[in-house]
Amino acid sequence: MRAEPPAWAPGPAQAAALLEEAADLLVLHRDFAAAVERCEAGCDSLGPGPGPGPGHGHESFAEVKCSLCVVGIQALAEMNRWREVLSWVLHYYHVPEHLPPKVLELCILLYSKVREPQVMLEVGSSWLGSPANQRLPEFGSLLELYLAQVLLPLGRFGAAEELVRGCSALDSERRLQLLGTIGESRCRWARREEETRPGAEERQDPATETLLGVLSQKLLTMLTLLRRALRSMSNHFYLLPYKKMLLATFLLYLVVVRLDPASPTSLPFIYKLVQLFRQAWAAVLSPIHRPPIRD
Structure with missing residues (x-):
């Protein structure tokens, strides 16, 4: 020590x-x-x-x-x-x-x-x-x-x-x-x-690409639903009177032109729209107005 x-x-x-x-x-x-x-x-x-x-x-x-x-x-x-x-x-x-x-x-x-x-x-x-x-x-x-x-x-x-x-x-x-x-x-x-500022922007690119991918997937889903609605309406256009055809055209205008695809409420609205259209069509084609069955 x-x-x-x-x-x-x-x-x-x-x-x-x-x-x-x-x-x-x-x-x-x-x-x-x-x-x-x-x-x-x-x-x-x-x-x-x-x-x-x-x-x-x-x-x-x-x-x-x-x-x-x-x-x-x-x-x-x-x-x-x-x-x-x-x-x-x-x-x-x-x-x-x-x-x-x-x-x-x-x-x-x-x-x-x-x-x-x-x-x-x-x-x-x-x-x-x-x-x-x-x-x-x-x-x-x-x-x-x-x-x-x-x-x-x-x-x-x-x-x-x-x-x-x-x-x-x-x-x-x-x-x-x-x-x-x-x-x-x-x-x-x-x-x-x-010099470091562009690097920061480049680091944000993957996040931007991911966001664009999500929006593209939502848009694709919305277009698929629109195609189904159009197909359903086109099959029965010959049965609708003139005023009902104008109503269907106006609804399409609201969906295609006025609806914002990037809005998070777009998809639920389209689902409800399709359901309402089907309910309206069922009411129009009630047994009273249903066309006679052809042999």
Whole structure:
């Protein structure tokens, strides 16, 4: 069993020793869970840290804490626990604006690699919108990384243009270059949508063909019923008076011209029409009006 780490005095000295041990566990021993534990212990040993402001103590404190988080991010990613990374680092920095540039860069690259760039939308926007961060030397490179890995892949072109135009840390030349890059990305996005649109229409063709097949089958059934009705009427036309022939013609007009074949109520109507015609014919050809039987 591995011995427990020694009880160091609180402060950056203990955190630095835990950082060295966490790095060895990550790189040499590939014990990622233990590396995360050492990083957490190191961050906890730092406490709230020195107050803001320049000074050797503040820089040393921030550097050790940032390095602990970098090792912890890598160890969590190796264990496929990347979903915990952002909440893990915010537990120690509390707000996105306080994240060190290196930590923010690793988070953007990580969530872009796993194709979840939307996780960094709010965090990146908050960090880049901070006036204090805009004075950092890493601000320009992080802005470009945020555009390339988060906003543009998500199609947030309006937000990207607003961010670039409102950034006072960019000179006019660099601002124009970034706006041109955003415009090119917008055009590529539009072309991809146009290219994929015909494919979607082609995927709908089988469903359309199926619908047309069903309608054709209904139309064929309706025409079969009409043929039976016509045959039944044609066999007895010579017995009908002139007015009854006009009535039969009018009924045919209603069926053939006015009836919508695609209507779901068409077939039941035709069945009823045939039955009514047969009942009417039976009434017309009652024993009183039935023609004499010829030998």
